[in-house]
Every structure is written in C-alpha cells, then in structure tokens.
Amino acid sequence: MKNKKTFITKILYGLFIIGTIISIFIVYKHIDSSFAFKFIIGYAVFNFLMVLYLVITTISNLKxxxxxxxxxxxITFITVFIIFGALNYGFDYIFRPEKIDLFREFSISFGLSVGISFIRLTSLKENEGEN
Structure with missing residues (x-):
C-alpha cells in the first residue's frame, strides 16, 4: 500500500508541476478563451485537493x-518558526515600519516551518518509520 501511495504522490507532484507551467503560460500570454478559464479553475480545484491529500497523508504517516x-x-519546527518569524519581523521593521502585520509575518513563518520540518512525511517509505 505504501508503494502505491508514494506512486500516487509522485504523479500528483508531476501533475502539479505541469499544471503550474501551463497556468503560468496562460496568465503571462493573456490567453482569453473558455478552455483557458476552465483550465485555471480546474487547476485551482486540483491544488486545493492536492493540499488536502498531502495533509491527510502527512498526518497518517506521523503515526x-x-x-x-x-x-x-x-523541535526543528519550533526553532525554524522562531528564526523565520524574527527575521521576517526584523526585515519589516527595517524596511516597512509603517506596515508591520504580525499575522502575515507569522503565517509565512508557520508555513515555511511546517514545510521544512514535515515535507518528508508525505512520501515516507515503509521502513523509514522504524529507524
């Protein structure tokens, strides 16, 4: 079952990369057709479902x-979150002191920290969890 799940995850990543390239091409070339619009809407739905799949897979692999x-x-998550949060706040304090938004700064830090700390759990092999 794990090999099938890893295979599906790799296919989803491949479709994501191909869809991203096509979407960037559509947007930057200002292609205005019904197919392009439907493709972009489908791509947005695909991204939502892919994120949902990756979250469920990561949580199931945490066990x-x-x-x-x-x-x-x-510990890596907390450390990276604090470092990125402090750096983001520091840069905003230096370069944009009139527009400091703590929610924006720490949400970016949270997303990066989760990605760095738990990205390998989406494609965890059967024997990796036993180390």
Whole structure:
C-alpha cells in the first residue's frame, strides 16, 4: 500500500508541476478563451485537493514514526518558526515600519516551518518509520 501511495504522490507532484507551467503560460500570454478559464479553475480545484491529500497523508504517516524522531521534527519546527518569524519581523521593521502585520509575518513563518520540518512525511517509505 505504501508503494502505491508514494506512486500516487509522485504523479500528483508531476501533475502539479505541469499544471503550474501551463497556468503560468496562460496568465503571462493573456490567453482569453473558455478552455483557458476552465483550465485555471480546474487547476485551482486540483491544488486545493492536492493540499488536502498531502495533509491527510502527512498526518497518517506521523503515526508510523518513532517518538524520538517526532520530537526532533517538532523541535526543528519550533526553532525554524522562531528564526523565520524574527527575521521576517526584523526585515519589516527595517524596511516597512509603517506596515508591520504580525499575522502575515507569522503565517509565512508557520508555513515555511511546517514545510521544512514535515515535507518528508508525505512520501515516507515503509521502513523509514522504524529507524
């Protein structure tokens, strides 16, 4: 089952890359047709469903890893979140002190931290969780 899940994940990543390239081409060439509009709408729905799939897969793979590995990932998450949050706030304080938005700054930091800490869990192999 894990090999099938990894295969599906790789196909989704491939479709995402191809869809992104086509969408960028459509937007930058200002192609205005009904097919282009439907493609962009379909691409947006695909992205939403892909993110949902990756979140569910990551959560289900969290059960497979050991407590020590999970703790290390959470420590990495917290460390990276604090560093990125501080850097983002610092740069905004220096370059745009009149437009500091803490929600924007820390939401970006949160997303980057989750991505860096847990991205490998989407394609976890059967024997990786037993290390």
């Amino acid at each position: 497979m890893i050991k407590k020590k590995e999970l703790r290390k990932r959470f």
